[in-house]
Amino acid sequence: MLKSGFFNNLFLHFCLSSVTCTLYNCYSSQTTEIKHVLSSGVPDRPEELEVTKVTKDLISVTWKAPKFDGGSEITMYILEARMIGKDKYTRLTKEKLMERKYTFDGLREGDTYEFRVIAVNEVGPSKPLQNHWQHWSRYFWMILSVKIYFCRLEILLFNLRDFRFEKRKSVSLAEKKLIFTENNKTTKQNNRESLFSVLTEPPTIELDFRDKIVIRVGESCLLQGRYTGKPSPSISWYRDDEELKADKHIMFKNTLTTIKVFIPKSVRADSGNYTITAENAAGKKSATVTVLVLSKRRHVRNKIDVELIFNMTGIPIPTAKWMSDGKEITSEGSYQIESAGSSTILTIPECKRGDTGEYILTVANPAGSKTVALHVTVLDIPGPPIGPVNILEVTPDYMMIQWRAPKDDGGTPITNYVVEKKDVKKPWEPWSVVSSSGTSTKAKVSRLEKGREYIVRIRAENKIGIGAGLESPPTIAKHMFNPPGPPGLPECSDITENAVTVQWPLPDYDGGSPISGYVIERREMTGKWIRVNKTPVLDLRYRVSGLFEGNSYEFRVFAENVAGVSEPSPTSDPIKATRAITKPGPPSNPKLKDWSKSYADICWTKPTRDGGSPILGYVVEAQKSGSAQWDRINKDLIKICAYRVPGLIEGMEYRFRIRATNKVGDSEPRELAETVLAKDILVPQS
Secondary structure: OOOEEEOOOOOHHHHHHEEEEEEEOOOHHHHHHEEEEEEOOOOOEEEEEEEEEEEEOEEEEEOOOOOOOOOOOEEEEEEEEEEEEOOOOOEEOOOOOOEEEEEOOOOOOOOOEEEEEEEEEOOOOOOOOOOOOOOOOOOOOOOEEEEEEOHHHHHHHHOHHHHHOOOOOOOOOOOOOEEEEOOOOOOOOOOOOEOHHHHHHHEEEEEOOEEEEEEEEOOOOOEEEEEEEEEEEEEEEEEEEEEEOOOOOOOEEEOEEEEEEOOOOOOOHOOOOEEEEEEEEOOOOOOOOOEEEEEEOOEEOOOOOOEEEEEOOOOOOOEEEEEEEEEEEOOOOOOEEEEEEEEEEEEEEEHHHHHEEEEEEOOOEOOEEEEEEEEEEEOOOOOOOOOOEEEEEEEEOOOOEEOOOOOOOOOOOEEEEEEEEEEEEOOOOOEEEEEOOOOOOOEEEEEOOOOOOOEEEEEEOOOOOEEEEEEEEOOOOOOOOOOOOOOOOOEEEEOOEEEEEEEOOOOOOOOOOOOOOOEEEEEEEEOOEEEEOOOOEEEEEEEEOOOOOOOOEEHHHHHHHEEEEEOOOOOOOOOOOOOOOOOOOOOEEEEEEEOOOOOEEEEOOOOOOOOOOOOOOEEEEEEEEEOOOEOOOOOOOOOOEEEEEOOOOOOOOOEEEEEEEEOOOOOOOEEOOOOOOOOOOOOOOO
């Protein structure tokens, strides 16, 4: 039968050529021989874990394979690291690590790390060092402690491959000198911890709050800040010299650089001096803040007696002192203080709004003192709104008003404003409510009668009642502006048989409100004024149509703004609706009928339009070749549609054009299509 055991907690590894195995029970037995049996175990620890490179943000390490692989092939290596002061190691690679070297970066300058490497075969991981650990562990740990601090001068002076760090059981983390032992080949393999000590920094603390924080019972409290230090310091919180621990009432959250204490719901016992302490091997730093948790506000109605009762304990019995607004309260006037035995009572008979404030009780005996604060709020109706009442807009139908909230809301929020109106000429009538809901400080007072005078009253209301009122000055229900002045004298132009254009100057005065438009009226000489435009026009001119040919008309204009319509403008000069007279159109179909070396005969037809006035005659103009100037040929108007142009120069080339004329003036010219060469026409003999 095959047996195996333990010797000093170490596995025994052996190899047999054959094994005889017998299986038996109460009835029979069976024996068989198993040849070539191989017994395997976990491997030995790896050898010579070394640091080959250190910079401010990376480390390279190497190691050698175990002397004995446990009888089966090494399947991988596990490399782990942890920061000094931490309990948990972190695996550096997720994938299988077969190479016996590794470089990892992203480290923080100034931190200290420990490393361990574990060899693994098919049986399991390697064993721990027997003489390094006080108790047996499942893993063999080869530990290297490295403090990362980039020191360019020291790295240049020493070649890490040719030196071995001095192995010591304990080395101060505050040591500022690098200790090396050259070619220390005799270092024992069971001591794998190497310590690389560099410059350290004492802690610093920067808080994000004031020296004193005042909150009330039930409110949250947050204390936070930042800290530094090399190595990373340990953080402790104290309240009045008692160390704080995290529980349901108080929570801590610290990172590598920040500190935070959060109390979601404060109680009176949370008052005290809070001290944060950061400590590392290089030093210790503390900062303190005072937290005062006040009692909840106490609300009472006015004109009732208020009693503030407190019990005191202490040996000997403490004495009590009441204060308010920085002054000590004595038992006189509106205050009564009764202190007897272990209790003290402050009474405020028929309290008023002015009694609202912070009341501080301090009890003291030779052993010390204690202070408690209580805020008392006396509720009352609100004060009157702050005036004056601003009249934002007034029309014959309504007015818009505005005011400011009361200085004193009575100790409880304003729930609404009551707005009322009254006719000044009817003082016997009660106030008429305009609105009684909403907290807006602006209101529209509607349903006014044009020309009547009104006053408005505003009162604030809270849950206690309605306060005193604020009244507006008397205001007449009319527009705040006046109608504009009349426009200037209208002028007429572009007259036709059925239309005319009327234009006018701006009024001298707009009444204080922009002019919104103009109204135009017309009349026949013996008729009534008739409005021309249905809607006011914004322009200073208007084309009036619908006139009757041959009739004479006059015009006037009104200006309009929000206050009303102006007086009429002066009446325009009368005009007569007749066809408009313009220059005629140019003559038609000019032709050359005959020519010679001294004259040219031309003809044409009359224009298609005469411009509303008969054609008085025609003008003929000529232009010599090579010249840009046109010369008039006839002095008097040509009455017929033909003309002989005399005085031509033989051999000269000419261009001709004709204009029609009426009483308005000459038309545009119409030019002869071809040029004329002054020479005789040769007729061949028959």
